[in-house]
Amino acid sequence: MSSSTARKTLRIVHVSSAHPWTDNRVHLREAVSLSEAGYHVGLIAVESEVSVPKTGVGVITIRRRRRLSRMVLSTTEVIIRAIRSGAKVVHLHDPELIPAIPLLRALGRRVVYDAHEDLPSQVLDKTYLPARARAAIASASKVLIALASTADGIVTATDTIAERFPARKTAVIKNYPRLRKEDVDSEPILERPLAAVYVGAMSVERGLEVVASALTETSFPQGWRLDVAGAFAPRDFEQHFAALAGDRVRIHGMVSPAAARDLLTHGRVGIVTFQATRAHVDALPTKMFEYMAAGVPVVASDFPLWRSILEHLDCATFVDETSPTALAEAIRAYADDPDLLARHSQNALKAAHSELNWTSQAERLVAFYGKLTDSL
Incomplete structure (x- = not known):
């Protein structure tokens, strides 16, 4: 046979x-x-x-x-x-x-x-x-x-x-992630809406309290918003998150995997600021690589493993995952420097297609x- x-x-x-x-x-x-x-x-x-x-x-x-x-x-x-x-x-x-x-x-x-x-x-x-x-x-x-x-x-x-x-x-x-034609054909990064994005489970341990607080920092760029999609854990965390974030966030709720990927192609920066728990510091969050496949620069927790994967690719900014100010300033840096945003976007897409x-x-x-x- x-x-x-x-x-x-x-x-x-x-x-x-x-x-x-x-x-x-x-x-x-x-x-x-x-x-x-x-x-x-x-x-x-x-x-x-x-x-x-x-x-x-x-x-x-x-x-x-x-x-x-x-x-x-x-x-x-x-x-x-x-x-x-x-x-x-x-x-x-x-x-x-x-x-x-x-x-x-x-x-x-x-x-x-x-x-x-x-x-x-x-x-x-x-x-x-x-x-x-x-x-x-x-x-x-x-x-x-x-x-x-x-x-x-x-x-x-x-x-x-x-x-x-x-x-x-x-x-x-x-x-x-699987590569998609939709990602390759998406709008150039500098023509996309002024938005940071987060997709996946949303909890304090995954940094969403810090993310929400970053939106109210004076250094968060004017005219920008945050798009999030996924399930809140526990469910009542959504109310706390929304209250912290104010009117600069759009909560899309649970969406299909394809819709989550589509959301990334309408953002300029992807956030993955997990908190430094034992499980997270050695994890490989799929969202980090999905951001890259969509040509989205990554703002990531400064974990040694993540830095070893992304730093040489020149597609990410590493921050103190406990600091709303550091997160807001990282997003502001992309907003203020179109060349940095474009370079990190191109490098992310290249790495996703060549190996990740x-x-x-x-x-x-x-x-x-x-x-x-x-x-x-």
Whole structure:
């Protein structure tokens, strides 16, 4: 049997009890790339407020639930559906699904665990939990990592996360964006509206309180606004954010992945000023690379990892992520210097097209699956 024929007959199912079926990494990048490579791919994930065009991936959705019921009911539902799907490979995308790995393997499935975030660091950053509770949960998360390491293959979003897993069966697949014709054909940066943009989840930890406060700084450029799109966490943070930001912000709410990308092509500067939590300093936020793909200069937290990636590309300004004044002044620098804005825009677009895009990551994912499924 040829490799292409084998791929067409091999069923893979991506599974998430937490992510919506419209998720960029889970569906529009990984699942779609495997489908485009010839595999028979399905997806079991959570219903979404938005939609995306049909892909070659067969989608089954489950209802959204609150955290506690999700941990019990949704995890059970998606695993049962994954088993019933008959898929030979089950690709799990959430830490809460790790306990199902021994069962799935006992049933003869090959299991891939996809580590989007550094679990122990993520737990330690949850400041709303008592310190002792955080330490205990972080220790328990290390047990989960040990269990996840028994999967047949592991995919991680960053090199730092990969260090927690056996190198021989781990592949790093970074959250770089797919390139789009719409980005290439978008307006030149100096002809776009006078707007800074932020897309993605919005919370204090992701710097949105600082971003809102920056709009009221005297150094924030006159005539400029901020466009934001995404979900607020917690939901009541939206009211606080809007009150801080005043009338210089436009809140677009939840939009489709394509609409979020379109929004970037109507802005001049992209903001990614995550706060310096354990999980964030070694993260690779997909929005940072989506800004670049849209030819948008980046104003970023001055984390060593981010500086090592972006500084030599000459497409970003690094700021103290805790300072509204520093953020406002960085945006003002772009407003006052068209040459700087144009140069950083061109360099961002060049870097996105030459290296920081999904094409190379898709090739790595397909190669990883080739080795994983070679004997199936």
